[in-house]
Amino acid sequence: MKETLNLTKFFISSFYKKPKQQMLQVVLLIALFYMFFQLAVVDISIYLIADTHLFMFYNLAISSILIYALTCYLSTIQFFSFKEFPALASHPISYKKISTAKLISSILVPLILSLIIQVPALILLIIDLKMIEIAKLIILMPIINGFIILSLLFVLSFVSTFYYKYKNKTSYLMTNFILMSLFPIASIALYASFSKNKNIVELFEITGLESMAGLINLIHSILHYLFENVMEIPLLREIIEQFTSNDISIPFILITIFLILISTLFYFVTIYNTSINYYKNGIHESAVQTNLQGSSVHITENQWTNYLQREVWVIKSEAYFKMQVILGILLPPVISLIFLILIQYDVFPATLNITEEGVLDKYFSYLVLFLCCINNISGTPYSREGKYHDLLKYNPFNSSYVYLSKVIIASTMSLIAVLLSFILFAVFGYWRLETVVMLMIIAGLVFCYNLLTPLFDSKKPLTDWVNPSEAAKSNPNVLISLLYGLPLLIIIAILHVGFIWLNIHSLLVSFIILLVVLVTIYILVKKLRVTL
C-alpha cells in the first residue's frame, strides 16, 4: 500500500512540468488564471440568468466536458503509455501496483482540477445558503466525474491490453483517438435522436435581440432549450433530476450507490486489463523506441531537400508528432464537412446571412483558416527536436534554411487540409470563380501564420522533455506562438469584412486582400531572412 501511494505521488508529479524560463512560468500562470476566470464568469452568468436547477445542470455539464477532455489528454500521455517501464521494470514491484498507482493518479488529477473550478459555484451556493445543492455538488459531482473518468479508461484499457500487438505507436494512438471521439459523437447523436423540442433557430426569431433584456432572455431560452432536450434522454434524465433537485430522496441515494458500484467495477477491470500484459507492453514500448525504422537519407546539391528531410526525421522521431500531423490534416476537412451539412439542413439563424451569395465562401474560408491554427503544429518545431536541438548549435546549419524548412513543412500540412476542405466545398456545389481567390488568400494566410508562429520557439525552445506531449500540447510556447501568429490573421480578416461592409464589390475585395497577403508574405520572408 505504501509503495502504491508513493508511486501515485510520483506519477502525479510527473503529469506536469514547470517551465524553466520565468517568462514562460508567468505566461502559464496567466493562462491558467484566465481559464479559471473564464469558467467562473460562465458560472456566475448562468447563476444570475437561470435558476438553481439550470445552474446545477450546467455546472455538471461543464465539469463533465472538462473532465472528459482532461482524461483523454492524461490517459494518452501517461496511463496508456509505458514510459515508466524502464525505470521500474528491474525493481521488485508488481505490475498490478504500478497500474493501480497510474490509475489512481489519472483519476485524482482531473478530479482535483474539476473541484477547483467548482469553487465559484460553491461560493454562490453558500451565499444563498442552498445547503442541499452544496451537499450534492460536493458528494455527487465527484462521483459522476469519477464515473466518467473510469468509463473512458475502462473502454481504452481493452485497447491498451493489446498494445504489444500494434506494429507502430501511431496506429495505437489513432485507435485511442477514434475511441475517445466516439463518446462525444455518440452523446451528440443521442441528444439529436431524443431532441423533440422546436428548432433552435426559432428561438432567435421569437426573442428580440434589440435590447440587453432581449439578449438575456435569448440566453435563458437557449439554456432551457438545451436542458429540456437533454432531459428527454431516459437514464441521463434520472441522474440529472437527482443532481439538480433540491431534496435528497431515495432515488438519489440509489443512483449514488449505483454509480459507485459501476465505477468500482470499472476500476478493477481497468487495473486488470492494464496489468495483465504490462510486461509485454512495456517491452514493446522500449522496442518501439529503440528499433525505429531507419530513415533513408538522400543527399542532394539542393540544400532545401536536405533541410526538409531533417524536418521529416524530427516528425517521424515520435509517434505523438506523427499523430499530431495527421490530426492537423484531418481536423479542418472534418469540421468543414459538419459545417456544410449543417448549412444544407438550414440550421444557422437567418440573421447570420450565411447562405447569402458572396458571404458563404468567406465564412467557410475563414473557418478553415482558424481550424488550421487550432492544431498548432507550427508553434513548437524547435521544442520538438528535443535533445537533438543542440546539434543545430554546434553544427554549421544555416538558421534561415532551418527556420524556413520548418515553415514549409507546417504549411504543407496546412495546405493539404485547406485543399481537402475546399474540395468538400466544391462537392457541396458552392464553388464559384471567387472561391479560387479565397483559396489563394487562405493558403497565403496559412503561410503567413506559419512564418510567424515558430519565432518565439526558435529563441526559447523547450527541449528538455521526456514525453513528446510536453514538447507539443503542454508546451507554453504553443500559447505564445498564437500571440505571434493570430493578430495578423485577425487584422486581415477584419479588413476583409470591413471592405465588404463598405459595399465594395466582393470579387474586387478578394483581389485586394490577396494582394495584401502576398505583400505581407514578401515583407515577412525578407525580414526573416535578415533577422535569422
Add this chain to the structure above:
Amino acid sequence: MLSISELEKSYPNKKVLNGVNLHIQKGEILGFVGGNGAGKTTTLNIITGILDCDKGAVSINGLTNKSGLEYKKQFFYIPDTIHVFNNVPGYDWILFLMSLFNIEDNEKLDEYIKVFDMEDSIKKSMGTYSYGMLHKMSLIAAFTINPPIIIMDEPINGLDPSAVVSFKEEIKKYVERGGTIFFSTHLLDVAEKICDTIAILKDGKIILHDKVKNIIGDSSLESIFMEAQIYERDTQPY
C-alpha cells in the same frame, strides 16, 4: 549465484546474443567486457527483466524471472541510461526503492549520501541531475539496499574522480559483506584493477571467461583484448 545458460536474443535483422553461458560465484566481482554492440547491455537487460530473451535461461540463487518479485529482490540494477521521474527528488526515490526491498535503514542511507558527496543535491528533483549524479544516486541506493548482487552497466561513466575512488572502496566493502558484483565496462584498466574475473563478449558469445590473473599473466588486459581482435572501433555515424 547468477547463472546464465544458452542465452539467445535477436533484434530485427540482427542476432545480438548467440548462446551466452556465464556463471558468477557469491563474493565475486565480474567485469563484463566487449566492443560496442557486442550485446553487453542486452544481456544485462535480460537478466534484470527489462528485455525478454528468445531462448535460454537466467537464474539468481535458484530463482528465475518467473519467480516474480522474489527474483527481483536478489539484485539491484544500475543501467547506463537511468530513467527517472523528473519531478521526484532523488532522496524520495531512494526511499521508495528501499521500501520495495523492505529496507528502512535511513542512517545507512545518509552515510552513503555523504560518501558520494550528494548532500546538497539529493533532495532536489531528479530532472535536474546530471548523468553522473544519477549514477551516484543509484550507487547510494544500491549500497544502502545491499542486495545479494549488484548489476551495473558502465557504472563509472560520468562519475567524478572522487566518486570513482568512493565507488572502488564501497565495492570492496560490499564484497567483504558477502555481496556479488556484475558490471559491464569499456574501461579495461578499471576492470583489471577491480575485478576478480573477466568475461569477454564478442559477436553474442563469451569468448573468454577466467580469473584476471589467469587471463593477463605478465601482459595487460588491454593487450589481451587487442590480441583477441575484439576491439571494434565505433564507425557508426550518429
